[in-house]
Amino acid sequence: MKKLIEISLGIVTSVGGFLEVGSMATAAQAGATFGFQLIWAILLGTICIIFLVEMAGRFAAVSHHTIIDAIRERFGFNAFLWPLLATLLVNFLVMSAEIGGVAIAAEFATGIGFQWWALPVAFLTWLLLWKGTFGFIEKGVAILGLVTLCFVVAAVMLKPDWEAVAAGAIPSLPGHDAANYWFMAVSILGASISPYLFTFYSSGAIEDKWDKTYLGANRAIAGLGMTFGGTISVGVLIVAALVLGAHGINQVEDYHQLPLMLIPVFGFWGFVLFVASLAIACFGAALEIGLQQAYLVAQGFGWTWGEDLKPRQDPAFCGVYTLSLLLAAIPITLGLDPLKLTIFSMALTAASLPLTVVPFLFLLNDERYVGEHRNGVISNAAVIFIIALGFVLAVVSIPLQIFGGS
Amino acid sequence: MDLLRDLLDKQVVDRNQVKIGKVDGVVAELRPGRPPRVLAIELGSITLARRLGARPGRWMAWLAKTLGGKRHAEPHHIGWNKVRDVGVDIDVDIDVRRTAIFDWQDWLRDHVIGRIPGA
Numbered sequence: 001m002k003k004l005i006e007i008s009l010g011i012v013t014s015v016g017g018f019l020e021v022g023s024m025a026t027a028a029q030a031g032a033t034f035g036f037q038l039i040w041a042i043l044l045g046t047i048c049i050i051f052l053v054e055m056a057g058r059f060a061a062v063s064h065h066t067i068i069d070a071i072r073e074r075f076g077f078n079a080f081l082w083p084l085l086a087t088l089l090v091n092f093l094v095m096s097a098e099i100g101g102v103a104i105a106a107e108f109a110t111g112i113g114f115q116w117w118a119l120p121v122a123f124l125t126w127l128l129l130w131k132g133t134f135g136f137i138e139k140g141v142a143i144l145g146l147v148t149l150c151f152v153v154a155a156v157m158l159k160p161d162w163e164a165v166a167a168g169a170i171p172s173l174p175g176h177d178a179a180n181y182w183f184m185a186v187s188i189l190g191a192s193i194s195p196y197l198f199t200f201y202s203s204g205a206i207e208d209k210w211d212k213t214y215l216g217a218n219r220a221i222a223g224l225g226m227t228f229g230g231t232i233s234v235g236v237l238i239v240a241a242l243v244l245g246a247h248g249i250n251q252v253e254d255y256h257q258l259p260l261m262l263i264p265v266f267g268f269w270g271f272v273l274f275v276a277s278l279a280i281a282c283f284g285a286a287l288e289i290g291l292q293q294a295y296l297v298a299q300g301f302g303w304t305w306g307e308d309l310k311p312r313q314d315p316a317f318c319g320v321y322t323l324s325l326l327l328a329a330i331p332i333t334l335g336l337d338p339l340k341l342t343i344f345s346m347a348l349t350a351a352s353l354p355l356t357v358v359p360f361l362f363l364l365n366d367e368r369y370v371g372e373h374r375n376g377v378i379s380n381a382a383v384i385f386i387i388a389l390g391f392v393l394a395v396v397s398i399p400l401q402i403f404g405g406s
Numbered sequence: 407m408d409l410l411r412d413l414l415d416k417q418v419v420d421r422n423q424v425k426i427g428k429v430d431g432v433v434a435e436l437r438p439g440r441p442p443r444v445l446a447i448e449l450g451s452i453t454l455a456r457r458l459g460a461r462p463g464r465w466m467a468w469l470a471k472t473l474g475g476k477r478h479a480e481p482h483h484i485g486w487n488k489v490r491d492v493g494v495d496i497d498v499d500i501d502v503r504r505t506a507i508f509d510w511q512d513w514l515r516d517h518v519i520g521r522i523p524g525a
Contacts, residue, residue, distance in 0.1 A: 302428035311525040315515035
C-alpha cells in the first residue's frame with residue numbers, strides 16, 4: 001500500500017516535471033500552425049524520455065550514484081567539464097524561460113508588465129528552496145500541477161476528429177513552411193527530452209533514499225508519469241489546433257494570444273485555468289531547475305548537497321541556486337521576450353542532448369555500477385536511437401533556428 | 407586496484423560522513439623496477455586546473471594563493487594511510503573541520519549564506 005501511494009505520487013510528480021513552459025509553448029505553436037500534424041513529435045519525445053528517466057532511476061537505485069556523479073567518476077574531470085558547462089548554460093536559459101512563463105501569467109492576472117515580475121518570481125522560487133524540504137517541493141509541485149489536466153478535459157470537450165488526431169501520430173511531410181515545421185519538431189523534441197528531467201530524477205532518487213526494492217516503482221513512475229505528461233502536451237496541441245486555428249491565429253508570435261485557448265470551452269474560467277496552469281507548471285519547473293543547477297555543481301565537485309539540509313550545512317549548494325535564480329531573472333527583467341527565449345532554449349536543449357545521453361550507454365552497461373540490472377537489448381537500442389536522434393538534432397537545430405525560427 | 411578507474415574522481419567522505427570533495431588527483435611515487443606506490447590523494451581546484459593543462463594550473467595556483475593565502479598555495483593532500491575504505495565513496499579518517507579544505511565554504515557561510523534570515 002505504501003509503495004502504491006509512493007508510485008502514484010511519483011507519477012504525479014513526473015507530470016509536474018514534464019509539463020513546463022517549453023512543452024506548453026511548443027505544443028501550442030505546433031497546433032496553431034500545423035494542426036494535428038506534429039503529434040508524432042510529442043509521442044516520440046515522450047517515448048525517449050520514458051527510457052532515459054527509467055534508466056536514470058534504475059542507475060541511482062542500484063549504484064547509489066546520481067548520473068552527474070557517475071559521469072565525473074567514470075569519464076574523468078576533463079570529459080565531465082563539457083556536459084557540465086553545456087547543461088549549466090542550457091539550464092540557465094530554460095530557467096530564465098520558466099521565470100518568464102510565471103511572469104507572463106502574473107501579467108495576465110494583474111495587467112502589470114511581465115518584466116516587473118521576474119525578480120519577485122525568482123525571489124519566491126528561492127524562498128521555497130531556502131526554507132522547503134525536498135519532499136515538500138516535490139509534493140507541492142505535484143499536487144498543484146494537476147490543474148494542467150484542464151487541457152486534456154478541454155481537448156476532449158472540443159470533440160476533435162479522433163481519426164485526424166491518430167493520423168497526426170504518424171510522421172508526415174509538411175504541406176507548407178517546411179523549415180518552420182522541422183524547427184517546431186526539433187523544439188518539441190527538445191522540450192520533451194530535457195536533460196534536467198532525468199538528471200533531476202536521479203538526484204531525487206538519492207534524496208528519497210531509493211534502493212533495489214524501488215526498481216518496480218521506478219519503472220511504473222517513469223512509464224506512467226511521462227505518458228501522463230505527454231498526454232497533457234498532446235491536449236495542449238489539440239486545443240491550440242482547434243481553437244487558435246478557428247480564430248485565424250496560425251502563428252503564435254506572442255504569449256498574449258494563448259489565454260484565448262481555453263475560453264471557448266470554459267468561458268471566463270478558461271482564462272483563469274490557463275493562467276493558473278501556466279504559472280504553476282512554470283513555477284514548478286523553475287524550482288526543479290534551480291535545484292538541478294545546485295545538484296550539478298555540488299555533485300560534480302563532491303560538495304555536501306541535499307535539499308533537506310539547512311543552508312548553513314551546505315552553503316555552497318545553496319549559493320549555487322541563489323546565484324542561478326538571480327542571474328536567470330535578469331534577461332526577463334531586461335524585457336527579453338519570454339516566448340522567443342523559450343523556443344530558442346528548447347532548440348538549444350535538443351542540440352546539447354548528445355553530451356548528456358552518450359554517457360548513458362556506458363554507465364547503464366557497466367557492471368561495476370549496475371551489476372545484473374544493466375541494460376537489456378531494448379534499452380540499449382533505445383539509447384543508441386536517442387543518441388543518433390540527439391546528433392541529428394544537434395546538427396540541424398542551429399540552421400533550422402536561422403531559417404525556420406521566425 | 408586500477409588507480410584511474412577505482413580512485414580518481416570518486417567521492418571523498420570524512421570521518422563524520424561529510425562529503426568533502428572528489429579525488430581530484432593521486433600522488434604516487436614511481437619506483438624503478440617495482441610498481442608505483444600511492445602516497446596521497448589530492449583535492450582542490452589547483453589539481454583540477456592542472457589536469458586541464460600547465461597554464462590553467464599556474465593561474466589557479468596564483469588565484470588560490472591570492473584569495474586564500476599561503477594555506478591555499480598548494481593542493482590539499484590526504485595521506486594514503488588515512489584512507490579507510492574504497493567503495494561507492496572513499497572513506498578517509500580525517501575531520502574536514504580541522505583542514506583547510508572547507509575554508510572557502512566556511513567563508514561563504516559566515517559572510518553570505520549565514521547572514522540571510524532562515525539559514
